Amino acid sequence: xxxxxxxxxxxxxxxxxxxxxxxxxxxxxxxxxxxxxxxxxxxxxxxxxxxxxxxxxxxxxxxxxxxxxxxxxxxxxxxxxxxxxxxxxxxxxxxxxxxxxxxxxxxxxxxxxxxxxxxxxxxxxxxxxxxxxxxxxxxxxxxxxxxxxxxxxxxxxxxxxxxxxxxxxxxxxxxxxxxxxxxxxxxxxxxxxxxxxxxxxxxxxxxxxxxxxxxxxxxxxxxxxxxxxxxxxxxxxxxxxxxxxxxxxxxxxxxxxxxxxxxxxxxxxxxxxxxxxxxxxx
Amino acid sequence: xxxxxxxxxxxxxxxxxxxxxxxxxxxxxxxxxxxxxxxxxxxxxxxxxxxxxxxxxxxxxxxxxxxxxxxxxxxxxxxxxxxxxxxxxxxxxxxxxxxxxxxxxxxxxxxxxxxxxxxxxxxxxxxxxxxxxxxxxxxxxxxxxxxxxxxxxxxxxxxxxxxxxxxxxxxxxxxxxxxxxxxxxxxxxxxxxxxxxxxxxxxxxxxxxxxxxxxxxxxxxxxxxxxxxxxxxxxxxxxxxxxxxxxxxxxxxxxxxxxxxxxxxxxxxxxxxxxxxxxxxxxxxxxxxxxxx
Numbered sequence: 001x002x003x004x005x006x007x008x009x010x011x012x013x014x015x016x017x018x019x020x021x022x023x024x025x026x027x028x029x030x031x032x033x034x035x036x037x038x039x040x041x042x043x044x045x046x047x048x049x050x051x052x053x054x055x056x057x058x059x060x061x062x063x064x065x066x067x068x069x070x071x072x073x074x075x076x077x078x079x080x081x082x083x084x085x086x087x088x089x090x091x092x093x094x095x096x097x098x099x100x101x102x103x104x105x106x107x108x109x110x111x112x113x114x115x116x117x118x119x120x121x122x123x124x125x126x127x128x129x130x131x132x133x134x135x136x137x138x139x140x141x142x143x144x145x146x147x148x149x150x151x152x153x154x155x156x157x158x159x160x161x162x163x164x165x166x167x168x169x170x171x172x173x174x175x176x177x178x179x180x181x182x183x184x185x186x187x188x189x190x191x192x193x194x195x196x197x198x199x200x201x202x203x204x205x206x207x208x209x210x211x212x213x214x215x216x217x218x219x220x221x222x223x224x225x226x227x228x229x230x231x232x233x234x235x236x237x238x239x240x241x242x243x244x245x246x247x248x249x250x251x252x253x254x255x256x257x258x259x260x261x262x263x264x265x266x267x268x269x270x271x272x273x274x275x276x277x278x279x280x281x282x
Numbered sequence: 283x284x285x286x287x288x289x290x291x292x293x294x295x296x297x298x299x300x301x302x303x304x305x306x307x308x309x310x311x312x313x314x315x316x317x318x319x320x321x322x323x324x325x326x327x328x329x330x331x332x333x334x335x336x337x338x339x340x341x342x343x344x345x346x347x348x349x350x351x352x353x354x355x356x357x358x359x360x361x362x363x364x365x366x367x368x369x370x371x372x373x374x375x376x377x378x379x380x381x382x383x384x385x386x387x388x389x390x391x392x393x394x395x396x397x398x399x400x401x402x403x404x405x406x407x408x409x410x411x412x413x414x415x416x417x418x419x420x421x422x423x424x425x426x427x428x429x430x431x432x433x434x435x436x437x438x439x440x441x442x443x444x445x446x447x448x449x450x451x452x453x454x455x456x457x458x459x460x461x462x463x464x465x466x467x468x469x470x471x472x473x474x475x476x477x478x479x480x481x482x483x484x485x486x487x488x489x490x491x492x493x494x495x496x497x498x499x500x501x502x503x504x505x506x507x508x509x510x511x512x513x514x515x516x517x518x519x520x521x522x523x524x525x526x527x528x529x530x531x532x533x534x535x536x537x538x539x540x541x542x543x544x545x546x547x548x549x550x551x552x553x554x555x556x557x558x559x560x561x562x563x564x565x566x567x568x569x570x571x572x573x574x575x
Contacts, residue, residue: 008480012377019374020391023451026406027398029417033409044415095302102298105288114299121310123562127509127531128554131538131547132313132320152309155302172287185289214399216513217535232401236517239405252409255402262397267390277396277453278460 027259034058034253041248053249061253066238074254077231080149082261084219084230085212087150089205096159097197101189103160104167105175115164122157126218134221144228149219153212158280159204166200167193203276206269210262231258314555320548339549348525349533349550356529359443360507364500367447371454372496376484378455379462389459396452400513407445408518431519435526438519442527445518446511453506454499461495462488501565508557530554 029048033041036051062075102108103115126133133152142148170193178188219230229237235254239246266273324335343349378388398406410418413430422429431437465488473483489496512531515521521528521536528536534554538547 009380009382012380012382015377016374016382016388016392019370019377019451020388023392023395023448026403026410026448027395029410030406041415044420046415046417048417095305099299099302102295104285106291106295106298107288108292108295111295114303117311118302118306121306123559124310124314124555125509125558127512127534128551128558129310129313129317130534130551131544132316133309135316136308136313151305155305155310160302168285172285175287175289185291185294188289210397214397216399216401216516220516232399232513235405236401239408239517248409248415251405255405258402259398262399263394266394266397270390270393274393274456277456 027256030252030255034061034249034256036249038247038249057249057253058257061250061257066247066250072226072229072234074231074234074257076227077229077234077254078257078261080146080228081213081230081232081258083146084149084215085209087146088153088212088215089208091150091154092156092159092208093201093204095154096156097163097194097201098189100160100163100167101193104164105185118155118160119157121155126153130217130221137222143222144225148222149215149228149230150212153215153218156208159208162200162204162279163197166197170196199272199275200279202269203272203279205276206265206272207276207280209265210273213262317548317551317555320544321552324545335545339545340553343546343549343553351525352528352530352533355439355527356508359439359446359511359529360504362443363446363450363507363511364503366443367450367503368454368496368499370447371451372458372492374451375455375458375462376488378459389456392455393452395449396456398449400446400449400510401517403445403449404514404517407441407448407514411441433523435523438523438527442511442515442518445514446507449514450503450506454503457495457499458492461492465491498565501561505558505561508554508561530557 032048032050033046034057035054036046037053040046040051061073062078063073065071065073099118103111137143137148137152140148142151174192175188178192183191214232215230216232219233220236223229223233231254235251235258238251238254321339322334322336323332324338325332374392378385378392382388408416408431410416411422411429411431413419413432419429428434429437431441469487469491470483473487478486508529509531511529512535515527515529515532519527521532530550531554534547534550537543537550
């Protein structure tokens with residue numbers, strides 16, 4: 001760097017720590033609140049230091065739920081979220097990689113129109129087509145089912161584009177070599193292309209898992225049964241009741257549990273996460 | 283761009299694209315088409331008969347002051363969220379771009395909020411700034427501010443903007459940092475040799491070189507503010523008090539669900555679709571420009 005002034009670096013450290021504090025503060029408050037007594041919080045006298053109800057609150061949250069009308073253990077909601085997130089991530093990768101393979105490695109009538117049909121879906125986020133999509137899912141009897149939660153969110157132009165781009169960079173010699181070895185298209189895909197795509201698939205998986213876990217509007221519309229709720233929906237229902245009845249420690253414990261898996265994925269797989277994020281946005 | 287080495291097969295490629303094509307046609311094109319058709323129809327109060335009304339639903343919408351307000355509000359929210367989040371993230375990224383001890387740790391500690399879901403963001407912020415029990419509300423009231431976002435529309439809007447900007451900091455930070463690291467160090471050194479002080483270097487060298495990233499992030503942030511704020515609004519204010527935090531997406535949701543006004547809701551969806559198409563178009567044009575840079 002140009003100037004080696006100690007003072008400027010010192011300022012940089014201070015600004016970064018302030019930034020980190022601002023970013024972390026709401027979550028710190030949530031963690032603290034999830035270990036305290038509800039009466040104290042409801043009186044507006046919450047302490048800024050952790051309380052002693054950690055095990056009690058989390059036990060009730062995960063295995064019992066709130067005492068109100070939406071009495072559903074959060075553990076079950078997390079399971080629903082997990083199934084949905086995995087179905088979306090794995091489903092998107094699976095259907096995108098095979099369609100990208102067809103588009104790159106074959107010549108067939110309607111190849112480009114099909115590519116464009118997939119590509120244009122980039123412009124139709126679920127928010128702009130909620131009620132008609134809801135109606136179709138209802139007609140297919142998929143309300144309150146994992147299929148209904150995942151399928152409408154599974155088609156992904158981004159993933160198809162990403163794999164297409166990657167396949168274009170794979171040297172042609174690989175295909176010729178495996179052809180000499182007598183491999184057909186499926187064998188080549190399975191033995192050569194798939195292993196080469198491993199990093200791309202992992203990076204994409206990290207991003208798609210987070211996006212899937214964090215889905216809100218769609219599950220909100222199509223789940224009516226309490227036992228099909230995802231955690232994001234559950235947390236909203238917990239604060240529906242009038243303020244006085246909201247059990248804030250449980251709400252905050254649920255918020256912490258809702259953040260835990262995706263935040264863990266970001267921190268533990270940071271390299272893949274950054275790569276996936278940058279590549280899907282290209 | 284086309285591959286030279288390819289396989290020959292009549293049916294296999296169709297089988298490979300079939301799953302994605304089926305899902306796209308059933309869950310994307312069919313509902314989108316339904317939305318367009320629906321937007322030209324008017325249902326009577328009992329849902330017994332529908333009539334084709336041309337652009338009446340659209341004209342009704344454009345004449346409706348509530349819709350106009352939602353449009354203005356959405357753009358204002360987008361602008362406020364984008365500007366506040368981008369500037370704060372840029373400050374942090376410029377600091378983190380310096381060769382500091384522990385810069386990887388800083389990055390980790392700043393990017394994780396990307397993973398927090400919008401409804402959770404809403405819950406976290408309403409809890410902190412809740413009028414009766416929020417830990418920060420005490421201080422606001424001590425400062426003489428009559429803080430009650432559940433009753434005051436402007437305060438509710440400020441709260442939504444704050445929470446939504448908070449969530450987006452990590453995303454913007456990450457892309458700014460990548461953009462900064464792509465600028466060759468020699469450019470800064472040349473400017474320093476010419477005698478430019480750090481502040482001046484930032485505005486005359488870094489900022490212009492970063493403009494493609496800034497523009498890209500601006501579009502992404504606007505799209506984010508249009509769509510992903512739904513979860514934040516729904517857990518925090520539900521569009522209230524009154525309609526002071528109702529955005530376009532939120533209005534599609536409430537008009538279709540509570541009002542049962544499907545024609546109007548569909549017309550709103552179609553207008554949103556057009557907006558997304560324009561925004562995506564801008565983004566793609568920009569991406570192409572970046573390649574030739």
